[in-house]
Amino acid sequence: MASATLTVLEACEAAKRASRVLAGADTARKDGALERLAELLGERASAILDANAADLAGERAAGLTDALRDRLTLTEARIAAIADGVRAIIALPDPVGEQLERRTLANGLDLRKLRVPLGVVAVIYEARPNVTVDCAALCLKSGNAIVLRGSSYAERSNAVLGGLVREAVAEAGLPEDAVALLGGDRAELEQLATAEGLVDLVIPRGGEGLKQALKAVATVPVMFAAAGNCHVYVDAAADLEMARRIAFDAKVDRPGVCNSAETLLVSSAVAEQFLPRVLADLSAAGVELVGDDRTRQLAGDVIVGEATEADWDTEYLGLKMTVGVVESLAAAVEHVNDHGTGHSEAIVTGSEAAAAEFTDGVDAAAVYVNASTRFTDGFEFGLGAEIGNSTQKLHARGPIGLRELTTTKYVVHGDGQVRG
Amino acid sequence: MASATLTVLEACEAAKRASRVLAGADTARKDGALERLAELLGERASAILDANAADLAGERAAGLTDALRDRLTLTEARIAAIADGVRAIIALPDPVGEQLERRTLANGLDLRKLRVPLGVVAVIYEARPNVTVDCAALCLKSGNAIVLRGSSYAERSNAVLGGLVREAVAEAGLPEDAVALLGGDRAELEQLATAEGLVDLVIPRGGEGLKQALKAVATVPVMFAAAGNCHVYVDAAADLEMARRIAFDAKVDRPGVCNSAETLLVSSAVAEQFLPRVLADLSAAGVELVGDDRTRQLAGDVIVGEATEADWDTEYLGLKMTVGVVESLAAAVEHVNDHGTGHSEAIVTGSEAAAAEFTDGVDAAAVYVNASTRFTDGFEFGLGAEIGNSTQKLHARGPIGLRELTTTKYVVHGDGQVRG
Numbered sequence: 001m002a003s004a005t006l007t008v009l010e011a012c013e014a015a016k017r018a019s020r021v022l023a024g025a026d027t028a029r030k031d032g033a034l035e036r037l038a039e040l041l042g043e044r045a046s047a048i049l050d051a052n053a054a055d056l057a058g059e060r061a062a063g064l065t066d067a068l069r070d071r072l073t074l075t076e077a078r079i080a081a082i083a084d085g086v087r088a089i090i091a092l093p094d095p096v097g098e099q100l101e102r103r104t105l106a107n108g109l110d111l112r113k114l115r116v117p118l119g120v121v122a123v124i125y126e127a128r129p130n131v132t133v134d135c136a137a138l139c140l141k142s143g144n145a146i147v148l149r150g151s152s153y154a155e156r157s158n159a160v161l162g163g164l165v166r167e168a169v170a171e172a173g174l175p176e177d178a179v180a181l182l183g184g185d186r187a188e189l190e191q192l193a194t195a196e197g198l199v200d201l202v203i204p205r206g207g208e209g210l211k212q213a214l215k216a217v218a219t220v221p222v223m224f225a226a227a228g229n230c231h232v233y234v235d236a237a238a239d240l241e242m243a244r245r246i247a248f249d250a251k252v253d254r255p256g257v258c259n260s261a262e263t264l265l266v267s268s269a270v271a272e273q274f275l276p277r278v279l280a281d282l283s284a285a286g287v288e289l290v291g292d293d294r295t296r297q298l299a300g301d302v303i304v305g306e307a308t309e310a311d312w313d314t315e316y317l318g319l320k321m322t323v324g325v326v327e328s329l330a331a332a333v334e335h336v337n338d339h340g341t342g343h344s345e346a347i348v349t350g351s352e353a354a355a356a357e358f359t360d361g362v363d364a365a366a367v368y369v370n371a372s373t374r375f376t377d378g379f380e381f382g383l384g385a386e387i388g389n390s391t392q393k394l395h396a397r398g399p400i401g402l403r404e405l406t407t408t409k410y411v412v413h414g415d416g417q418v419r420g
Numbered sequence: 421m422a423s424a425t426l427t428v429l430e431a432c433e434a435a436k437r438a439s440r441v442l443a444g445a446d447t448a449r450k451d452g453a454l455e456r457l458a459e460l461l462g463e464r465a466s467a468i469l470d471a472n473a474a475d476l477a478g479e480r481a482a483g484l485t486d487a488l489r490d491r492l493t494l495t496e497a498r499i500a501a502i503a504d505g506v507r508a509i510i511a512l513p514d515p516v517g518e519q520l521e522r523r524t525l526a527n528g529l530d531l532r533k534l535r536v537p538l539g540v541v542a543v544i545y546e547a548r549p550n551v552t553v554d555c556a557a558l559c560l561k562s563g564n565a566i567v568l569r570g571s572s573y574a575e576r577s578n579a580v581l582g583g584l585v586r587e588a589v590a591e592a593g594l595p596e597d598a599v600a601l602l603g604g605d606r607a608e609l610e611q612l613a614t615a616e617g618l619v620d621l622v623i624p625r626g627g628e629g630l631k632q633a634l635k636a637v638a639t640v641p642v643m644f645a646a647a648g649n650c651h652v653y654v655d656a657a658a659d660l661e662m663a664r665r666i667a668f669d670a671k672v673d674r675p676g677v678c679n680s681a682e683t684l685l686v687s688s689a690v691a692e693q694f695l696p697r698v699l700a701d702l703s704a705a706g707v708e709l710v711g712d713d714r715t716r717q718l719a720g721d722v723i724v725g726e727a728t729e730a731d732w733d734t735e736y737l738g739l740k741m742t743v744g745v746v747e748s749l750a751a752a753v754e755h756v757n758d759h760g761t762g763h764s765e766a767i768v769t770g771s772e773a774a775a776a777e778f779t780d781g782v783d784a785a786a787v788y789v790n791a792s793t794r795f796t797d798g799f800e801f802g803l804g805a806e807i808g809n810s811t812q813k814l815h816a817r818g819p820i821g822l823r824e825l826t827t828t829k830y831v832v833h834g835d836g837q838v839r840g
Contacts, residue, residue: 020757024780103802109791111801118813119783200813219635221814242836253840337440359831360444363539371529371834380839381830382525393538393620393827394641395815407813410801411779414791416662419800420673 008191011180012147012198015120018175019145023117025174027094030140033172034090037137040164041083048079048164051156052129060153064127067256072127072153082130085385089137092384095402096143110413115406117143119200122192123387124149124214126206129157135203136165136179138387142405145178147199149192155183186213193218203400205388223396225388227315228258228343230373233332233358235349236269242370243348244278249372250346252285256317258389259344259376263312263322265332268294271325276300282321291323298325312339329354333361340364342391344373365391365398428611431600432567432618435540438595439565443537445594447514453592454510454557460584461503461553468499468584471576472549480573484547487676492547492573502550505805509557512804515822516563530833535826537563539620542612543807544569544634546626549577555623556585556599558807562825565598567619569612575603606633613638623820625808643816645808647735648678648763650793653752653778655769656689662790663768664698669792670766672705676737678809679764679796683732683742685752688714691745696720702741711743718745732759749774753781760784762811764793785811785818 022030041048052074055061061072101113121144125131132148139146150158162181170176182188193202196219204210205225214222232250234243250261266274271294279289279302290307291299304323311322312335326332336345346368347358355369366376376398378386383401390396396404442450461468472494475481481492521533541564545551552568559566570578582601590596602608613622616639624630625645634642652670654663670681686694691714699709699722710727711719724743731742732755746752756765766788767778775789786796796818798806803821810816816824 020781020783105795105800105802109795215639221812223814239836245836245838249838249840253838355833359829361440363440364829366830366832369831369833371832371837372839374839375525375529375832375837376830380525381531382523392641394643397827398830407817409779409784410786410796410818411789412786412791412795413775413789416659416665417791417795418665418669418673419792419794420669 008182008184008188009195009198011182012120012192012195014177015145015147015180016198018178019117019119021175022140022145022178023096023119023143025143029172029174030094030143031090033140033169033174034086034137036171037133037165037168038083038086038090040168041079041086041133044160044164045076045079048074048157048160049076051160054156055154058156064153068127068153072129072157074129074157078130082133085130085134086137089141089385092141092402094141095406100408107417108415109417112411113408114411115403116409118405118407120145120147120198121405122147122149122199122202124189124192124202124204124206124210125151127151127153129154129161131205132158132161132181133165134385135387136162138385138402139405140169140178142402144405145180147180147182147192149182149184149189152183189213190217193220193222196220203388223390223400224392225390225400227341228260228389228391229263229313229315229339229341230259230261230344230346231263231265231336231340232261232346232348232373233265233326233336234267234270234274235329235347235351235354236267237351237354238267238270238348239350240270240274243274244281246346246348246370246372247278248281248285250374251282251287251321252319253372253374255319258315259373261321261346261373262314262316263324263339265324265326265335266295267329267332268325268327271295272298275323276302279304279323286319288320289323290320292325294325295323315341329357333358336362336364342393343389344368344376346371346373365389428602428604428608429615429618431602432540432612432615434597435565435567435600436618438598439537439539441595442560442565442598443516443539443563445563449592449594450514450560450563451510453560453589453594454506456591457553457557457585457588458503458506458510460588461499461506464580464584465496465499468577468580469494469496471580474576475574478576484573488547488573492549492577494549494577498550502553505550505554506557509561509805512561512822514561515826520828527837528835529837532831533828534831535823536829538825538827540565540567540618541825542567542569542619542622544609544612544622544624544626544630545571547571547573549574549581551625552578552581552601553585554805555807556582558805558822559825560589560598562822564825565600567600567602567612569602569604569609572603609633610637613640613642616640623807643810643820644812645810645820647761648680648809648811649683649733649735649759649761650679650681650764650766651683651685651756651760652681652766652768652793653685653746653756654687654690654694655749655767655771655774656687657771657774658687658690658694658768659770660690660694663694664701666766666768666790666792667698668701668705670794671702671707671741672739673792673794675739678735679793681741681766681793682734682736683744683759685744685746685755686715687749687752688745688747691715692718695743696722699724699743706739708740709743710740712745714745715743735761749777753778756782756784762813763809764788764796766791766793785809
């Protein structure tokens with residue numbers, strides 16, 4: 001191709017053309033493509049593993065942490081799990097064509113509001129190559145073309161996986177340009193984020209750096225699958241043993257994901273009784289603890305560092321937790337609204353009134369009573385799969401599944417109605 | 421206040437605080453504020469008319485066109501109509517708290533998806549002072565605080581009207597800071613559009629200039645109540661008398677609004693029969709016509725200028741229309757998708773297959789079969805009222821009514837569920 005500039009726009013233009021065909025494809029044809037994709041993942045496992053080994057052996061991968069290296073790594077079992085994920089998406093209902101409203105207006109117009117695909121969805125993601133297939137499968141099922149922009153660490157893995165998706169799409173009689181794979185630098189990212197009229201939605205999966213970079217330049221709509229600074233609040237009326245299990249799970253179960261908790265807030269009414277045990281448990285599980293003065297005074301033998309202002313606003317994505325004592329439920333709600341990112345927030349309480357005050361007052365995608373924040377997830381919520389979790393308020397809030405990848409169209413039939 | 425910078429942010433901060441109270445207000449209290457507002461509009465009509473007269477007599481208004489002057493002008497009848505509009509919003513169902521989904525997950529979690537207010541909505545609008553009251557009433561009913569930024573032409577009218585809204589809100593026992601009125605220049609517009617964490621949504625009502633200015637700077641979500649370059653396509657299988665009435669209505673009924681048609685496309689199969697009559701009608705109604713070569717050859721005595729490339733992409737918002745002949749339905753769909761703004765598009769045809777091809781293929785908020793594009797409107801669609809018409813695909817597409825001013829929250833109740 002002539003230049004990098006052409007590459008991004010050409011791919012988007014081809015995706016746009018393909019999206020018009022895909023929007024009209026029936027469920028059987030889309031599912032056929034996905035079925036073939038699941039098969040190809042099995043048939044070509046060795047080619048995928050070879051490419052992945054090359055990524056892992058590459059110069060770029062040398063500096064990766066163990067955690068990132070693990071995210072980049074594919075195995076036969078992981079490839080089989082990816083194929084299972086594709087089959088799970090086949091089993092989900094097709095959102096396209098769903099009739100959301102129908103009524104006959106006074107003038108006789110027959111008005112229907114129908115679910116239709118967005119068009120072209122671009123996903124920007126990090127080093128996990130399974131995302132390539134997961135996102136492509138969700139977009140295909142929802143009738144959208146997809147432009148994938150993965151990490152250069154996973155370049156070879158993604159090239160093979162993206163090629164398999166294109167092959168499956170073509171074998172099903174759909175345009176292979178419905179799936180495009182981009183590489184490239186920040187300049188190309190900006191081209192993608194400003195491809196108005198070609199790209200209908202950009203979904204960045206990644207940290208605050210990517211989010212801010214896109215906010216600064218994007219002119220196409222962006223849906224942030226963004227950070228989660230989640231809280232567990234232990235109310236005065238909490239079952240403290242339940243609270244201990246929930247706080248522990250929310251922090252320790254899988255600390256590297258967005259629905260894990262970063263801050264534990266404890267009512268002053270139960271702090272003295274509650275804190276020593278939970279802090280000891282967290283510390284024993286390897287969690288680095290920081291806290292306010294009252295927490296530190298009640299920590300007993302457990303080492304709790306001094307929480308800085310920044311700690312209350314930090315998504316650690318690891319084994320670290322900030323702990324604070326609050327005077328009241330109202331203070332807890334205010335703290336959560338001031339410091340949270342609107343992802344997932346939990347209260348542990350035996351009081352229905354306290355639960356209602358918390359769920360009404362907290363401004364977040366998901367608010368839990370007596371359950372761990374870790375459940376905010378498309379699969380757990382029964383949506384089958386997700387492309388990420390939205391912490392924004394427009395269009396989709398919470399798990400982004402098939403429905404969230406659609407828009408609507410009013411289709412209105414008349415017999416000559418005019419307004420004048 | 422110390423500076424312009426503080427003014428915008430202070431107003432937004434106060435609105436954010438007020439929005440938390442408003443989000444918890446029950447329907448009766450919100451309707452009470454609206455009822456009082458409708459009364460105040462009657463009681464204070466003379467003060468409103470005085471302020472409006474001062475706006476019309478002001479230096480700034482001297483250069484206004486008659487059309488803009490008319491938009492700025494209030495009369496007793498127009499004030500009464502604004503009050504009626506407020507009462508119509510009282511009669512609409514409160515969207516807040518609506519349960520969109522409820523299910524019990526396998527692990528026993530009780531999951532509900534509830535409709536909740538967005539928070540703080542900012543509306544940027546032009547010289548029609550009724551918009552001040554319409555938008556405030558819609559936001560209050562949907563539990564949102566509102567920041568209004570009207571035109572300096574209507575400064576005095578808006579100050580009185582905004583004051584009345586605040587008075588009504590306070591009398592109902594709600595925080596008056598839930599309604600803020602801003603003036604100011606482009607710099608203040610930028611502050612508003614970048615007030616992350618304070619403003620949850622900006623809705624610009626206005627032309628492409630405002631849209632592009634906001635796109636360049638906005639970091640808060642923006643929903644464009646944007647331009648409509650709408651088409652009427654007359655198919656080979658059309659009832660030509662019906663087509664004539666629809667094309668005429670779509671252009672002439674109210675040419676200054678976004679759902680009026682700018683382009684007429686005619687199938688080559690019927691162009692010779694159809695064009696002379698409709699062009700004569702349009703011309704007689706004062707419509708300036710431009711067209712492609714074939715249209716001009718078939719125009720007979722009617723003067724049809726040569727359409728430039730730009731004409732096909734222009735929203736005239738006035739008595740001008742571009743007319744073209746297309747070889748096929750597929751060509752019409754392609755033309756509409758290439759040149760339209762995704763607002764409202766119509767086909768006139770007696771063929772169900774042609775209608776389906778058009779409604780499936782055209783990518784727009786509203787697609788009509790045998791009806792005028794002029795019906796895309798919150799009131800006409802049965803939504804009661806609207807804050808504008810969205811041509812974007814995310815969140816709201818088409819009329820922006822009460823529901824479109826809300827987001828959702830998952831509220832999940834458990835009895836100690838953890839994931840690990």
